[in-house]
Amino acid sequence: xxxxxxxxxxxxxxxxxxxxxxxxxxxxxxxxxxxxxxxxxxxxxxxxxxxxxxxxxxxxxxxxxxxxxxxxxxxxxxxxxxxxxxxxxxxxxxxxxxxxxxxxxxxxxxxxxxxxxxxxxxxxxxxxxxxxxxxxxxxxxxxxxxxxxxxxxxxx
Numbered sequence: 001x002x003x004x005x006x007x008x009x010x011x012x013x014x015x016x017x018x019x020x021x022x023x024x025x026x027x028x029x030x031x032x033x034x035x036x037x038x039x040x041x042x043x044x045x046x047x048x049x050x051x052x053x054x055x056x057x058x059x060x061x062x063x064x065x066x067x068x069x070x071x072x073x074x075x076x077x078x079x080x081x082x083x084x085x086x087x088x089x090x091x092x093x094x095x096x097x098x099x100x101x102x103x104x105x106x107x108x109x110x111x112x113x114x115x116x117x118x119x120x121x122x123x124x125x126x127x128x129x130x131x132x133x134x135x136x137x138x139x140x141x142x143x144x145x146x147x148x149x150x151x152x153x154x155x156x
Contacts, residue, residue: 035100035124040149044124044140045098047154052094054084062151064116064143086156091130101125101137112143112152120144121152 035041043062050058059080060068068076106121113119122142129135141152 035103038100038103038124040122040140040142041100041103041124043142043149043151044126044154045100047140047151048087048095048098048128051080051083051087051154051156054080056080064145064150066116067150070115083154083156090134090136090156091128092132094130095128096131097127097129097135099127101127106141108143116143116150117145118143119146122149 047062049055050062056077060076063076102123102125104123104125106123108118108121112121121144124140124142126138126140127135128138136156138155140154142149143152144150
């Protein structure tokens with residue numbers, strides 16, 4: 001290589017290849033991230049226990065304070081009873097597998113901003129399965145109101 005520009009081009013190619021490899025490895029690692037230590041992910045899994053036990057006090061404690069006033073106790077008890085029934089029917093209240101697939105930012109609905117003062121939202125994507133062959137992908141949604149995170153929903 002007697003031409004300096006060829007040496008520079010070769011170094012650029014090597015640097016580009018190395019950077020591409022590092023970026024590729026980082027992307028792969030981020031898609032296989034372990035979310036088990038994420039506090040919202042743990043709270044989401046705890047919601048499954050609340051559904052299984054049909055624990056109304058624990059259920060209401062996960063919501064922002066005005067929630068009970070907005071929806072009323074009767075509506076929230078019915079929601080919990082419905083989710084309890086579906087959860088027990090599908091998983092006999094004890095799934096064999098619960099995998100946290102992702103924790104991602106979510107859209108805050110205008111009503112959540114207006115009525116609750118929500119500033120931010122996150123979804124925790126779960127995969128739930130039982131040995132009976134029942135499985136589903138679902139998600140919990142949490143809202144940040146002030147400095148705290150509150151449960152919004154868990155689809156079953």
